[in-house]
Amino acid sequence: MSRPITTLRVVALVAAAALALAGCGGSAGAGGPGATTLKWGFSLPTSWDPVTSSTGNDINTISLVYASLTQLDEKGNAVPGLAESWAYNADGTAVTFTLRPNLTFTDGTPINGDAVAKSLLRGKTQENSLLKDQLSTIKDAKAADDLHVTLQLAAPDYQVPNLLAGKTGAIVSPKAFTTDAKAIPTNPVGAGPFKFESFVPESHATLVKNPGYWDAKDIKIDRLELSVSTDPATVIAAVQTGSLDVAVITGTQVAQAKAAGLAVDVIDSFTVNQVDVHNGLAPLDDAKVAEALKYAIDRKELIDVLNGGIGDVTYQPFPKGYVAYNPTLDTEYSYDPAKAKALLAAAGHPEGTLNIQITVNSVQESRAELVQEQLKRVGVNSTIKLVPPGSSTWQQEVYLGRKAQFALDGTVGRESPVQNLTVVYGPQGLMNVSRTASPEFLAALDTVRKTPLDAPNYAAVLQNAVKIGVLQSPSISLGTVPRIVIRNQNVSPLPHFPSQFRWDGVTVGAGA
Numbered sequence: 001m002s003r004p005i006t007t008l009r010v011v012a013l014v015a016a017a018a019l020a021l022a023g024c025g026g027s028a029g030a031g032g033p034g035a036t037t038l039k040w041g042f043s044l045p046t047s048w049d050p051v052t053s054s055t056g057n058d059i060n061t062i063s064l065v066y067a068s069l070t071q072l073d074e075k076g077n078a079v080p081g082l083a084e085s086w087a088y089n090a091d092g093t094a095v096t097f098t099l100r101p102n103l104t105f106t107d108g109t110p111i112n113g114d115a116v117a118k119s120l121l122r123g124k125t126q127e128n129s130l131l132k133d134q135l136s137t138i139k140d141a142k143a144a145d146d147l148h149v150t151l152q153l154a155a156p157d158y159q160v161p162n163l164l165a166g167k168t169g170a171i172v173s174p175k176a177f178t179t180d181a182k183a184i185p186t187n188p189v190g191a192g193p194f195k196f197e198s199f200v201p202e203s204h205a206t207l208v209k210n211p212g213y214w215d216a217k218d219i220k221i222d223r224l225e226l227s228v229s230t231d232p233a234t235v236i237a238a239v240q241t242g243s244l245d246v247a248v249i250t251g252t253q254v255a256q257a258k259a260a261g262l263a264v265d266v267i268d269s270f271t272v273n274q275v276d277v278h279n280g281l282a283p284l285d286d287a288k289v290a291e292a293l294k295y296a297i298d299r300k301e302l303i304d305v306l307n308g309g310i311g312d313v314t315y316q317p318f319p320k321g322y323v324a325y326n327p328t329l330d331t332e333y334s335y336d337p338a339k340a341k342a343l344l345a346a347a348g349h350p351e352g353t354l355n356i357q358i359t360v361n362s363v364q365e366s367r368a369e370l371v372q373e374q375l376k377r378v379g380v381n382s383t384i385k386l387v388p389p390g391s392s393t394w395q396q397e398v399y400l401g402r403k404a405q406f407a408l409d410g411t412v413g414r415e416s417p418v419q420n421l422t423v424v425y426g427p428q429g430l431m432n433v434s435r436t437a438s439p440e441f442l443a444a445l446d447t448v449r450k451t452p453l454d455a456p457n458y459a460a461v462l463q464n465a466v467k468i469g470v471l472q473s474p475s476i477s478l479g480t481v482p483r484i485v486i487r488n489q490n491v492s493p494l495p496h497f498p499s500q501f502r503w504d505g506v507t508v509g510a511g512a
Contacts, residue, residue, distance in 0.1 A: 035222035036508040038491065041229035041247035042501075044205065045185040048188040048196075049181075050170040051122060056412035060165045060260070061226060064207055065106075066170035066190035069097055069116065070161050072415055072499040078161035078453070082111060082171060082191065082214060089482050092156030092450065099147045100214050105173035111305060111357035113143025120151070120172040127179070133369045133428065134168045136417060137449075139218045162416040166499065167414075186354060193503065195217045220507045230340045236260055245508065246487045246494070248256040251308030263488055266310060267496050271414025271481040272317045272408040273302070274424070275371075276398060277474040278433040281405050281467055283347075283354060290474040292343035293406070294333040294486060296378045297371065303479045307366055315468050317411050317424045319480045319498070326463035329470055340378040351379025357417070361394060367408055382406075382502045398432040407433070410481065415499060417462060418448050425469035434474060441468045502507045 045058040056390045071081040083097035096190045103111040118507055124133035140152040151160065163169065165239060176189035188196055193216070194207035204227040204415065211221055211415045229247055230238045235251060238244045249257060257264055275297070279290050299313040313333050318324040344354060356375075361366040368384045375382050385395050385404075398404045409431060414420040422445065423429045427437040444465035469479070483501070492507045 007423050010320055028117060036220070037114045037223040037225060038503075038506070038508050039227065039243070041227055041235065041244040043486065044202070044226065044228060047185040048199070049184040050167040050172065051126055051131055052185055054130055054392075056167075059223060059412075059499070061205075062167060062170060062188075063192060063380065063502075064194045064224065064226070065188045065192045065196055066172065066191045068165055068167075069171065070165040070169060072162070072165045072497065074496055074498070075408065076415075076498055078165050078415075081165065081169070081336055085372040086161055088158065088452075092158055092276065092452070093149055093153050095153070095160050095418070096148055096150040098146065098242045099149070101147060103191060103214055104212055105175070105189055106210055106212065107173050107175055109167070109175045109188045110146070111191055113149040114146075115174050116171055117141035117143050118150045119171045119177075120169075122174075122177055122371045123168070123170070124180075131168055133422075134163060134469055137163070143499060145494065145501045155446075155449070157418045158452045159333045159449055161453070165415040175272040182455055194224055196424065215504070218504045220502060220505065224503070236262065239488060242488065245491050246485060249484050249486050250306070251303075251310035251484055253486075254308055254484065255308070261489070262342045262486045263346045263489055263491070263493070265494050265496075267485060267494065267498075268319060268321070268484050269384070269481060270319060270420075271410060271483075272319065272413070273408075273410045273478040273481055274316055274410045274431065275431045275476040275478065276316065276404065276407040276431050277476060278402060278407075279436075279474040280402075280403050280434050283349070284356070284405055284474065286347050287351065287474075288343045288347035289354070292340040292347070292378070293375075293380075295336040295343070295374055296340040296380065297476060297478065298374050299478050300335070301374070302367070302370060305370060307481070314477050314480055316466055316477050317420060318413070318417065322417075322498070323459050323468055324420075324462050326466045326470075328463075328472050329467060332470065333476070337378045340436060344379060349379075352381065355381045355383075357385055357405050358382050359387060359407040360406075362388055371408065392407045395430075398433060402433045402435070402481035403435065413499065418445055418465075421445060421465060422470050424475065425473050432473065432475065437470045438468070441465065442467050 002474050022314060038045050045061045046054045050062055065368045067082045068080055069083045070078045073079045073484050082099060084100050086095055086097045088095045109366060124135045128150050137157045138151050139154050168387060173189040179185055186199055193210055193213045195210040198208045207224045209222050229235060234245050236257050239262055254264055256351060277284055277290055279285050284290050302313045312320060315329045316326060358368050372382050373481050397405045412423055424431045425437055426432060427435055427449055448462050448465050451458050490509055495502050495504050495507060
């Protein structure tokens with residue numbers, strides 16, 4: 001699922017809680033003399049179980065303890081993970097994954113074809129699973145032997161290797177979920193780069209390096225302490241003093257962070273700020289009104305004011321440079337207040353007569369206030385409804401309750417571009433609060449699924465589906481949201497993977 005995610009969203013934690021985790025970065029940890037500890041201020045997942053995790057942002061923390069069948073490279077392409085290779089049958093209705101040999105979960109259970117099949121099928125069948133929709137393309141999963149698992153598909157679908165690169169393909173120990181599935185949200189058992197050591201809800205988690213991880217040689221951190229990030233006003237001081245080693249800031253804080261002697265990494269991501277527009281609710285049920293709002297938003301001003309100019313204006317839910325990005329949309333809804341006013345007048349709404357409600361997560365109130373000001377410039381009056389932080393509250397107000405006319409939201413993207421298009425524009429997509437989609441769009445998605453990723457026309461087919469989705473939806477893409485990370489100088493630069501935070505090769509110490 002998706003929820004409002006921007007670099008402005010941080011969860012407050014009192015300074016005392018952060019200091020309780022303090023210690024010098026690079027100090028000896030549980031591994032004894034010479035072991036390194038990294039303290040990361042970010043957020044805790046909604047659940048440590050990929051089956052019940054409820055936000056796309058959770059992949060950043062769930063991936064600490066789980067390995068997926070595949071993973072995404074720096075360009076967003078599927079590459080080996082737990083599976084070292086895969087092959088489709090002739091018509092694309094089945095795909096067989098070859099697993100890496102001699103791997104185990106952190107509870108000692110072997111990672112074999114049967115374990116992988118059981119883990120994926122759990123996501124399809126467990127009553128409270130939030131992966132059912134994503135896994136609907138898989139009819140069945142069966143182990144051919146210890147190193148091979150075959151997925152039978154409902155229809156040809158070449159997106160599966162991408163789909164399984166994130167939460168959907170995170171493999172959980174069958175021993176753990178058959179023994180006590182209810183324990184996994186707070187006591188995960190996977191095969192990721194780190195092993196769970198302890199967890200205090202709403203506060204912090206402690207993890208230690210998993211020597212059995214398939215790529216353990218590239219994990220240089222012995223102990224990782226994950227805590228809820230400090231308040232934006234104190235986060236720079238927290239990293240400067242060593243309470244944290246790594247944290248996320250907004251673009252408006254970059255100059256301050258550099259002045260404090262901290263290193264800054266700007267990492268492109270799949271995250272795109274969006275507006276979920278419900279065209280089933282008056283007055284947005286008038287197509288002219290919905291279209292006018294697309295021209296009324298000054299995307300560049302939002303990026304400049306709220307994120308220090310870091311990020312790119314975009315009119316689609318994908319960043320530049322990604323295979324799904326359609327360059328023909330670059331000027332489709334460029335800021336044009338005169339056109340917005342003309343469309344509103346044509347719809348029978350002279351300046352000052354149209355009223356809408358802006359719904360926003362309360363930690364993003366400043367974003368709502370700037371959008372409110374922009375709408376006022378074209379003669380649209382608006383009120384702001386603040387939703388308290390917490391994914392369940394947002395879901396009931398926007399995604400499930402569908403009560404919001406104009407919700408400031410954001411997609412963190414998905415490992416499969418088709419999956420992201422489905423979430424944002426599909427008839428059951430949570431961010432598509434209108435729950436409508438044209439037959440043309442659905443047909444375009446099917447064409448993408450049936451096209452091999454290495455086919456010469458794959459990019460063109462995918463970008464066509466993106467264009468149809470953008471043009472048929474009342475919702476509005478605003479701009480990309482790179483991850484802006486501050487770190488102590490004794491922590492080496494973070495790798496640039498757009499899909500999630502990764503710790504491959506990151507070192508802590510004097511030689512970083």
